[in-house]
Amino acid sequence: MRWILDPFHFEFMQRALLGCILIGFTNGFLSAFIVLRRMALLADALSHSLLPGLAIGAIFFGLAPMGLFFGAVSAAAMVALGGQLLSRSSRLKDDTAIAALYTIAFALGILLLNYSRVRVDLHHFLFGNILGLTDLDLWISYGISALTLLVLISQQRALLLTLFDATVAKSQGVPVTRLLYLLMILMVLAMISSLQAVGVVLSLGLLVLPGATVYLWCDSFDAMAWGGGVIGMIGSCAGLLISYWTNIGSGPAIVLVLGLFLLASYLFSPRYGILIRLLKPKHLHEESLARWRS
């Protein structure tokens, strides 16, 4: 049974587990907002657009985390704002505009990586490597987690009104547009914090799967946000340990565990699962008969 405790003895694994707790919880908490605002496809686009930013960061600053961080933030901001600009100034709709920009950005990113001074493995950016977390990576994760949770919790009521009904919220004086931009910024930051762990492509999984899982369970917004955080955290840690024990990549392992959670919810959730719907009697005949007689 020693193999179970094995990973906890290594410093790189302790570091990776700490990273998973931070990244999993923050992404999972944010996930509720993304699922309810239907921003999943936007998140997908922005995650891909991180690549050219990383490439430019690598060209100018090598693999210094701060250089990569600012490169990624500016690239995502450019795609998001550029998409808005394109859709507002022409007849293109915003989904087309953003899809166009992010594929261009992604292609540019792959091209640019060839010119990086340091040899960068494209694979590393695309799929991450959580065992390579540095101290600075962890500090960045700490910072992003603290900021994200602080903002989301302090603005929760305004965000809830906005997510539920943006037009009415606006008429009540809620700064809807600003809040939605804020949400977009937090989303990009959360993706950057999970970049090292799961990479550009799989970072979306951490942002969508926990929220989707809890959405099938509950009728409370609070439960959805906090539950998403807990699911994200458990899934990330479990994925990491499984990847260690079975010697598979940590990124895919984490996303697959979260995917299993979603599948289980979809099938077995007592409230919105499909099995309960199939097993329930077609009509409540006995019950209504009893009520009718009483």
Place this chain on the structure above:
Amino acid sequence: MNASHSLEISNLTVSYDRVPVLHHISLNLRCGDCVALLGPNGAGKTTFLKAVAGLVPIETGTIRLHGQSPQAIPREISYLPQREQVDWDFPITVRGLVEMGRYAHLGNWKPFSKRDAEIVDQALATLHLTDLAGRQIKALSGGQQQRAFLARSWAQQAHVYLLDEPFEGLDKNAQHDLAESLRQLSREGKLVIVSHHNLGNVAELFSHVILLNGELVAEGSVEAMFKPEWIDKAFATEIFTGPHQHPHSHALDS
């Protein structure tokens, strides 16, 4: 009539892409009235409600509630969205929805107090939803859903209730219950304005009518104004069919 206890609209014009849909509407409504907003499709009923709620920009004119601009007192005015605009799968119960009405008073920071909880309880009781408080909003009938949104506005302590076709798709009993709720609100001194298209039950549901067809055709009590000659005029198609000719562009110059 106390001037401060009314909704005063003067010279209201609203345009979409510079094409006016409401033309120079002026009218006064007293709090405590239950008003039907009548007119054919495209008469500007929804636009009128949205303009009063501050959801669409107005081109000319003013709206005053208790002598104040609605923007100054946004929580006094409550707009109930049309059913299809609501995400019924949102993870929220009836109670959670009604609690949202208190956020307008609490902002982001003030804790949800006992008093707030009492107001929520009262709102649920007033709209006969106490037994349904724990239900997710999709698990309600159409009429109950309308009442849940009314309860949210009530908890917000709104004074003016704007409803867009709330009777649409409700069966006879649900219509009756909703009408009873609306009458109760107006008895409490609230102003209720409802866009409506079934002329058959106007007299039993409402105390006042506004007949609208791009411009204001008539307005007043049901007894005085809900007469064939006015209705025919409101539903006549020739009134504003072509593009509207007289310029509203002076509003854009300023």
